[in-house]
Amino acid sequence: MPDLRPGRLGAITRIAGWFVVFYTIATLALGAAIYVIGEGALREQMDDRILAESAYLVDVHRHMGVGGLRQTLQRRDDRGVNALGYLLTSASGRRLGGELKTDRPPAGWAQIEFLDQDDRRNVAHALTVRLPDGNSLTVAMEMAPERELRRTTALLLLAGVSATLLGGIIGGVLLTRAIRSRLREMNSTAQGIISGDMNLRMPIARPDDEFGQLAGTLNAMLDRNSALIENLRQVSSDIAHDLRTPLAKVRQRLERMMVLGPVEGPLHDEVERSILEIDTTLSLFSALLRIAEVEAGALRQYFRMFDLSAAVARVCDSYVAVAEDSDRTLTCRLAPAVLITGDVELVSQALVNLLENALRYTPPGSRMKVVLGTEGGKVLLSVTDNGPGVPEERREILTQRFTRGDRSRGTPGYGLGLHLVQAVAEVHGGRLRLSNAEPGLRADMEFPLPIAETDGQG
Numbered sequence: 001m002p003d004l005r006p007g008r009l010g011a012i013t014r015i016a017g018w019f020v021v022f023y024t025i026a027t028l029a030l031g032a033a034i035y036v037i038g039e040g041a042l043r044e045q046m047d048d049r050i051l052a053e054s055a056y057l058v059d060v061h062r063h064m065g066v067g068g069l070r071q072t073l074q075r076r077d078d079r080g081v082n083a084l085g086y087l088l089t090s091a092s093g094r095r096l097g098g099e100l101k102t103d104r105p106p107a108g109w110a111q112i113e114f115l116d117q118d119d120r121r122n123v124a125h126a127l128t129v130r131l132p133d134g135n136s137l138t139v140a141m142e143m144a145p146e147r148e149l150r151r152t153t154a155l156l157l158l159a160g161v162s163a164t165l166l167g168g169i170i171g172g173v174l175l176t177r178a179i180r181s182r183l184r185e186m187n188s189t190a191q192g193i194i195s196g197d198m199n200l201r202m203p204i205a206r207p208d209d210e211f212g213q214l215a216g217t218l219n220a221m222l223d224r225n226s227a228l229i230e231n232l233r234q235v236s237s238d239i240a241h242d243l244r245t246p247l248a249k250v251r252q253r254l255e256r257m258m259v260l261g262p263v264e265g266p267l268h269d270e271v272e273r274s275i276l277e278i279d280t281t282l283s284l285f286s287a288l289l290r291i292a293e294v295e296a297g298a299l300r301q302y303f304r305m306f307d308l309s310a311a312v313a314r315v316c317d318s319y320v321a322v323a324e325d326s327d328r329t330l331t332c333r334l335a336p337a338v339l340i341t342g343d344v345e346l347v348s349q350a351l352v353n354l355l356e357n358a359l360r361y362t363p364p365g366s367r368m369k370v371v372l373g374t375e376g377g378k379v380l381l382s383v384t385d386n387g388p389g390v391p392e393e394r395r396e397i398l399t400q401r402f403t404r405g406d407r408s409r410g411t412p413g414y415g416l417g418l419h420l421v422q423a424v425a426e427v428h429g430g431r432l433r434l435s436n437a438e439p440g441l442r443a444d445m446e447f448p449l450p451i452a453e454t455d456g457q458g
Contacts (some may be wrong), residue, residue, distance in 0.1 A: 008241030018173030027164045046141050050127045054139045061131055070097035091134035094195055111221050251278045309338045312372050315351050327364035335373040340447045342428040350424040353417040354383040354443050362387030379447040386440040
């Protein structure tokens, strides 16, 4: 059974996690692109403004000379109408105009440091132009807006990534819970079908969505399988049922032949062997009908809570002497007052089949043990022997119909005993497990605890 507990990291959670990672990376990439584009646009705007201002001042120098340029720079510094700084120096480096406090930069574009009014160092982007008279004109713009944009963009990027991550996690949790809820319903239904209730069908909340379409397809498949299984069961049951009557009549005629014929002789022996063969065939048909009845789940409506400890004790008491007569020993260790919901006759018959298998397929001197108790929230009824055991590769097929171990080819039987045990366990909501007892074979029948008792333990 798949583990669909909310705390377990499953495929749905991993898919949601990958979506969150993808969208977080996409948000980071988008933020980085916006940052680079924004910074480039701001730098281009700064360069255009500095170039335009430099071109204007160079034109002023051409028409009005150094004196006119100094007056223009003075007026611009006094008005403080923009964020530009100016510096006019002679060829020898002497300051001629402008209030920009910095050393004369080299010609062309450069990043310079200057002192503001509070004598604090700042960084500016500057363009220095050589004038025709040998003087130098520097126009600079402080880079604080660019740094502010960088901080703002980083904060926006961090906020975007955080929002995407938080929204993705919340959305992923909600999506995971919703899908897990739908899958849990479908899985619970599937487990009920596996337990033998073939009338269960997948719930369909919305027929038009993907889960509804999948549930509809599974239900159609289950309807088809149920019809095929029912036809197969009906055919086997009908054959077994229909053949019982003529076989019973043949048996009666053979019994009359024994009465009417000679008491001894070859004819008497052949008739007696024929009667034994018919009895074996009739027992086979009875077993097939019993298995069909159990697998159909029709007996579930008669289930009642009963004391499994008492039922197992009765079977053990009956088989202790049988084991001693066959030169084997049987010990039973039973927990008191173990209750389950089911059919006491079916469970007793399943235990009888397990004990018969142990008696039949173990050599004289073997030891058998029956243990009943609770383990892991379930009732566990086990039969263990120290015989030759069964190879691991054959354990699973032993529960199939008409399957027998290699050591049992020459012994009576048709390979239906363990199949009936498995059918009984499954119709009670449990299962049959075969394992190595080192040495020998261990057969465990698991049953669920009654609901009231399970709630009391929780």
